[in-house]
Each structure stands twice: as structure tokens, then as C-alpha cells.
Amino acid sequence: MTRAETRIKVFGAAIELIAEQGYAATTVDAIAERAGVAKGTVFYNFGTKEALFTALLEHSIERLADALGQAAVGDTGLAALDATVRGQLEFFEQYGAFARVLLAEMWRTAWQEAVAKLRSQVLGVYTDVLRRAVAEGAVRHDLDVETAATAIFGMVLTVAIERRALHPGRPLDETHRTLVELLHGRVR
Template identity: 75%
Template structure:
């Protein structure tokens, strides 16, 4: 198995365990066991539990930002915003443990770099599309884009988790339609 494959197995195991029991309760031993690798392999690849979690956040935030950027397609900025919301819903549908980890663990000051990266990369997609909507006159000119981007991202994150846990049978398109209706009413 290549080093990249090993890292992905460890990332997957760490994400699942941290989502299930929290960062503090998750041990390197448990991560190694779930990944099917030796404890030393985790330390060899990451150095420490903290470095593993930092690398995991960096990797996951990068994938999220790429997914949001790829989703930002539409004829108007508001259509792009709707597409980004749907892209975030789909991303968290596929990577549910990451959504739970973001909600539970990102408030820690130890992960300030990850929060900064999340703000710049993932929320930056939302902010960019919203700036475009303001410039095109599609939304209120006085919109605080940075706050709105954070609010929309957080709303979609929370709704994604709730949908997975409480309403897994609800089609993602129905959830998206409700969120789009809320956004359209408030942004204009």
C-alpha cells in the first residue's frame, strides 16, 4: 500500500472516530486499529495526534473548497449561490462525519489555522458569489457579504447534519429548495 493510501485510511478512521466520540476521547491506538495499521504507522505519517488532526482538517477543507468552487455554476450570481448551497449539501451527504467534526471541533482555539483556512477557501466561495450578486444588483447592495457567507455556510452545515440524522429519507433536492427559498427571501 502506498503512503498516500495509508494516509487516506488513517484520515477516514480518524474522521469517523472523532465524529463519533470527539477529538479528546479519540486515541491514536483507536485510529490505528480502525484504519487497520500499526500505531507506529500513524506516528510515522503524522508525528502526533494533533498533527494528524491538523492534516485531516487541511485535507478535508481543501476538498470542501474544491467541491464548492466546482458547484458555483449558473447564469446569474443567485443561481451560482443556489448551486453552491446544493454542492455543500451533496458534499456533506457524502462526507457526513466531516460535517459533524466541523460543527463540534472547529471552535477550539488550537485549530485557528484550520478555521482561517475554512474562512478563506470554503466560505470564500460563498463570499465571492455573493459579491458578484451585489455587483450585478441581484441582491441588496448593503449586504454584509462576509457575515452572510458565514451564516449561509453554517445554516447549510447544520441542516446537512440534521437531515442525515433525523430525515435521511428526505430528498436532498427538497432540502435544497427550502434553503434556496429562505435565501432568496432574505437576500433580496
């Protein structure tokens, strides 16, 4: 197994455990056991539990930013916004544990660098599509796009978690349609 493969395996185990029991309760021993690697392998690859979590956040945020960037396409700014919402829902459908960790753990002071990365890379996708929609006249010209981007991301994150936990049978299309209808009504 390559070092990159080992890191991905450890990331998967860590994100599951942290989503299940929280960062503080998750031990390196438990992560290593779940990943099927020696505890020393975790320390060799990351140094500390904190460094592992930082690397995990950075890796996951990059994947989310890539997914949203690829989704943010459309003939209009509003179409790109709708596609970005869909991309975020699909990402969290696949990576639900990361959604829970993101909501519960990363807002602590220790992870401010990761929060800054989230703001610039992930929320930047929403900001860009909202600016496009403003420029096209589809969204009111006085919209605070940075705050709106944060609100939209948070809304979609919360709904994605709630859907997986309480309504796993609800079709993703139905959830997406409801979110888009809410957004269109507010940003215009």
C-alpha cells in the same frame, strides 16, 4: 499501499472516530485499529494526534473548497449561490462525519489555522458568488457579504447534519429547495 493511500485510510478512520466520540476521547490506538494499520504507522505519517487532526482538517477543508468551487457556477450570481448551496449539501451527504467534526471540534483555539483556511477557501466561495449577485443587482447593495457567507455556510452545515441524523429519507432536492427559498427571501 502508498503513503498517500495510507494517509487517506488513517484520515477516514480518524474522522469516523472523532465524529462518533469526540476528539478528546479518540486515541491513536483506536485510529490505527480502525484503519487497519500499526500504531507506529500513524506516528510515522503524522507525528502526533494533534498533527494528525490538523492534517485531517486541512485535507478535508481543501476537498470541501474544491467541491464548492466546482459547484459555484450559474448564469447569474443567485444561480451560482443556489448551486453552491447544493454542492455543500452534496459534499456533506457524502462526508457526513466531517460535517459533524467541523461543527463540534474545529472551533477550538488550537485549530485557528484551520479556521482561517476555512474562512478564506470555503467561505470565500460564498463571498464571491454573493459579491457577483450584488454587482448584478440581484442582492441588496448593502449586504455584508462576509457575514452572509458565514451565515449561509453555517445554516447549510447545520441542516445537512440534521437531515442525515433525523430525516435521512428526506430528498436532498426538497432540502435544497427550502434553503434556496429562505436565502432568496433574505438576501434580496
